[in-house]
Amino acid sequence: GENVEQHPSTLSVQEGDSAVIKxxxxxxxxxxxxxxxxxxxxxxxxxxxxxxxxxxxxxxxxAVTLNKTAKHFSLHITETQxxxxxxxxxxxxxxxxxxxxxxxxxxxxQVTL
Amino acid sequence: xxxISQKPSRDICQRGTSLTIQxxxxxxxxxMFWYRQxxxxxxxxxxxANQGSEATYESGFVIDKFPISRPNLTFSTLTVSNMSPEDxxxxxxxxxxxxxxxxxxxxxxxxxxx
Numbered sequence: 478g479e480n481v482e483q484h485p486s487t488l489s490v491q492e493g494d495s496a497v498i499k500x501x502x503x504x505x506x507x508x509x510x511x512x513x514x515x516x517x518x519x520x521x522x523x524x525x526x527x528x529x530x531x532x533x534x535x536x537x538x539x540a541v542t543l544n545k546t547a548k549h550f551s552l553h554i555t556e557t558q559x560x561x562x563x564x565x566x567x568x569x570x571x572x573x574x575x576x577x578x579x580x581x582x583x584x585x586x587q588v589t590l
Numbered sequence: 591x592x593x594i595s596q597k598p599s600r601d602i603c604q605r606g607t608s609l610t611i612q613x614x615x616x617x618x619x620x621x622m623f624w625y626r627q628x629x630x631x632x633x634x635x636x637x638x639a640n641q642g643s644e645a646t647y648e649s650g651f652v653i654d655k656f657p658i659s660r661p662n663l664t665f666s667t668l669t670v671s672n673m674s675p676e677d678x679x680x681x682x683x684x685x686x687x688x689x690x691x692x693x694x695x696x697x698x699x700x701x702x703x704x
Contacts, residue, residue, distance in 0.1 A: 509691055520594075520682050520695035521633070566632060572691060577648070580632045 479504040481569050483581030490557050491589055498584045500567035501549040507569040510550050511578075512541060515564045525552070557588045592617050596683050596696030603673055603703050610669045611699045613683030618663035624656070625682040627698070633682065639666040673703045 480503040490496045502510075508529035513521035527534045527541045527550065534541050538557075543550040554561055567581040593616040603609050613622070622639040637658055638646040645658035660666040670677050680700050686693035 511691075511693070513695075518697075520596075520684075520697045523591075523692065523694060526692070570691075577635045577638075578693060582632050 479507055479569055479571070479579040481567060481579050481581040483567050483584060485584060486582065487585045487587070489587045489589060492557060492559060494557055496554045496557050496561070496586055496588075498552045498565055498567070498586070499549060500551070500569075500581050501547075502569040502579075503548070504569070504571060505545075505548065506571045509570045509572050510541070510543060511568050511570075512539075512552050513566045513568065513580075515566065515583075517563075521566060554586075557586075559588050559590065562586055562588045591692070592619055592685055592694045594683055594685055594694055594696035596699055598699055599697060600700040601702070603701065605674050605703055607673055608669055608671045609673065609701060610667050611681055611683070613666045613668070613685075613696055615664045615685045619685035620663075621693075622660060622666045622683065622685045623693070624658060624666070624668045625684060625695075627680040627682060629680075636668070636681075639668075670701065673701075675703045677701065678703045 483500045511526035512524050514524045515521045525536050525539050525541050527543050529545055538555045540553040565584045568578050570578045595614045597612050624636040625633045626636055627633050635648050636651045636656055639658050639660040641660045655671055657669045680698045682698045683696040684693050
């Protein structure tokens, strides 16, 4: 089955700096990669996703890059703000099959003033 | 996007009792899932809630312990049966369209078993 590794487990950045979270996956058949943001006491919120036929996707301050050859994908947050502080989860999935969405172990991002 | 309402949001239960968690989606969704999340941990899939048929359980989870219903395309319930302190966790409902794409989550049920 799929295995997703996520690094770092914790990340502290100053407001305005950029943050990068990296994930690697094991199943070369995986073709859908979402990122979730989870604030304290809330459920995970889908913030961006990418399919394997795209190398990069951007939505305002958030971008995701995918390297299929190396089987890794990354979340980039620019101009970080205190409200970006949360736990971020990457995930991988092979669409069209009955397999499950496999989540990474999470990254706790702290944006300091 | 789908809005998922889950209740109760939290509960404290005595061991040996059962709790049923309800999940309501504001639109019809193809797929619904139930996850468990231990404090500070990632999400673990319990089962896929299938409309009109028995749920599909992941390894380590059984129907007798976690019976699931899904009578239609917008509603599902998860029951945690014969609870023990080890069942203390956050239980999350999710729903989405095709397969696992665009999966949205409820706010979770924080369960404490004494």
